[in-house]
Amino acid sequence: MARQPRLHLPGGVYHVMLRGNGGREIFSAEGDYRYLYGLLAEGVGRFGYRVHAFCCMSNHLHLAVQTGEETLSRGLQNVAFRYARRVNRREERIGHLFQGRYKAILVDRDSYLLELVRYIHLNPVRAGLVAEPEAYPWSGHRAYLGKDALPWLTTDWILGQFGGRLGVARRRYQEFVHQGVGEGHRDDFHGGGDDTRLLGDDEFSKEALGAEYSPLAARVSLDDLVTVVCDEWGLPEGALAIAGQGRRVSDVRAAVGWLARELGCATLAEVGRRTNRTGSSVTSAVQRLSARVAQDRDLSERLERLRDRLSAKFATLHA
Structure with missing residues (x-):
């Protein structure tokens, strides 16, 4: 859930x-x-x-x-x-x-x-x-x-x-x-x-x-989230569902999962289906990302900016 x-x-x-x-x-x-x-x-x-x-x-x-x-x-x-x-x-x-x-x-x-x-x-x-x-x-x-x-x-x-x-x-x-x-x-x-x-x-x-x-999750869909995160990393959305794309794509998948969990807009199993991964692999990726967030201030602030961007964009679109 x-x-x-x-x-x-x-x-x-x-x-x-x-x-x-x-x-x-x-x-x-x-x-x-x-x-x-x-x-x-x-x-x-x-x-x-x-x-x-x-x-x-x-x-x-x-x-x-x-x-x-x-x-x-x-x-x-x-x-x-x-x-x-x-x-x-x-x-x-x-x-x-x-x-x-x-x-x-x-x-x-x-x-x-x-x-x-x-x-x-x-x-x-x-x-x-x-x-x-x-x-x-x-x-x-x-x-x-x-x-x-x-x-x-x-x-x-x-x-x-x-x-x-x-x-x-x-x-x-x-x-x-x-x-x-x-x-x-x-x-x-x-x-x-x-x-x-x-x-x-x-x-x-x-x-x-x-x-x-009303909470942000009521306004932001998983597709919305994927679009914003891929735009932040300069990555085509379709790349998330293709295997063997390297560390950068893995980081983006993990960021999608991390933000989905924080915002409550999707389960990690749903993120897995959206990115052609198992729920357990997404969970592991999010756990690794969370450990990095605790040590990497730049990464923490980047994810925070993404949350703010989602909040501002979708609060305006759905007001």
Whole structure:
């Protein structure tokens, strides 16, 4: 079954989770946390997103991110790629630092953002690392209380829900967070609803899934995708179905499969039929390409540009 395409709602708030591959530790020194902070700060300016909350655990990361006009994937892929490259170079490793794609749940800001911020900042308490969230140094909670300076963290919306005076708002926010101590794991914040990509009422779901914000996969066919990728590589479309065409053609087939999987517009078995290959051979090619993407920034950015090109072209044609 094809993956469901990611939902892009301009101004939407997402609960983002990144986990270490196989439970691997992704933060092992203070410099790792600081480097991630720098990437997030850069992304706020470069991609226009806002970070409302975050928590860095040893083997995973939680974020509450609000997008601008850019898709969430552009900013998050940049952060994940550069962070993984730093860690892999230091440890002289090759392969995936993170477990697959990041997970992102689109949440109704008005109904759930307050609770989501509390949930994220209480992660170390639930894990038994600290008795109270103020004692944990690698989350956004202390910045909300004025104890840490993180200018890239957006705190005004949340604090604004607790009053106009900053001191009063901080005290009430702290009380609100402490009221959640003892709350366990919440499936709804991890995609446990009817549609695992979002959390909200029927009206919110209709907006997120409606025509104005319909996912790209509903517009892009596999034929569309093949045309765009072959054009990018300067390759005739028919070459994909001919055996023995060399590394360049193999790379294009793999790129078609990789993008089809990311966009959720076709299964790898369908890509195999379109390119005269077995589904297993396409799967292997995509896995090899994914390993290269994790190490090759130029390739990663090229595939990202292709996604943007597809988004712009077909959103215009099918608007």
